[in-house]
Amino acid sequence: MAISLKTTSGKILASVALVGTAAAVAGMGTYGAFTSSTSASQAVTAGTITIALGAPGVNNTLNVPVAGLLPGDKVEKLVTLSNTGNSDLNTVSLTTTAGATASLLTTDTVNGLQLTIENCSTAWTGATAPYTCTGTKTTVLASAPVITANQTLTNLTSLTATKTDNLKVTTAFPTTANDTFQGATSTISFAFNATQRTATTK
Template sequence: MKLGLTTMTGKLVASVAVLGSAAAVASLGTFGTFTSSTDAATTVATGTVAIALGTPGSAANRLTIGASGLVPGDTMQRAVDLSNTGNQNLASIVLTTTATTSSVLNTDATNGLQLKIESCPTAWTEGGTAPAYTYTCTGATTKLNATGVIQTNQALTGLSALTANGTDHLLVTLSLPQTADNTFQTKSSTINFNFLGTQRVGTSK
């Protein structure tokens, strides 16, 4: 009986030893893994879409200077520079005019104020006495718009400002038609000019 127990114990010890050896071999195998890595970095930056008018009150932006005492047949001319100050080309530039102070001058599309916008290839030559400015262009002028004073998203085509760093020399003319009757006397409107530039179409970079 003792012999049998001793033999059994010997087998148990031997089994534990074998299992321990197998675990040791498996553990040693984890240090044999091959690895390799590589990497690269790239910088991505966005562009700038921006348009701007000339300094308010200067010869590059007379739009902030109003006029008074108009009678039928009078005109008001104001030069303004429109520039693409960003680093991206634009798909379009549109003009929206609104009356922040409203009257029949802007609500009557036929007999009220009429708007004309022209461009000159160079800066307009300014004359007259403030605020009754007059302007001449050295070169051929281009008419961009001629409608009633209130406009929504009126496209201004062929502008230099559609290209990054481009500038357009514009002349805004407001006129009161001869057909304006006595109902237009002592009226006042404040017209806001909003130019909106939209980015170019997306492309591969």
């Protein structure tokens, strides 16, 4: 029997044609896809936490020395406490120290100096002590030994950003102090520390 070369050639040509068609379809999938894109940008700035005392002078007399204190005497000092940051605060606390100058005035918690802080909704009036409040007066720190650590202050307007408190710091020398206190001297440092408001979801 004779083999037909014509028939075989026809099958080979048909196979080549099918392969070429499949490649063309695959090429159409690669170069015919739809595309789209978009973008955005977000600016983020951290808040600031800043509290400040008034400059030495009328707005801050804490650094004015006092001499000749006797049992029963009180010393009144005025100071403004301001929230100069752009964020609200959670707390403001006070720490007082005497360091190397510690004496009976600061180490005797009963007969030594006692500290009280009050706030006035308006500026305190009076050229000298005793000062008076013509607005609303609140207690920021109840009477306690003059040396304290991390004592949280209450009734502060300055917990709100840009607000200021008018504080009167009173240091009292108890009448129970005896002769052993004569000539005692100390330098008391005041440090106000603020913490940020509670974190929120924005």
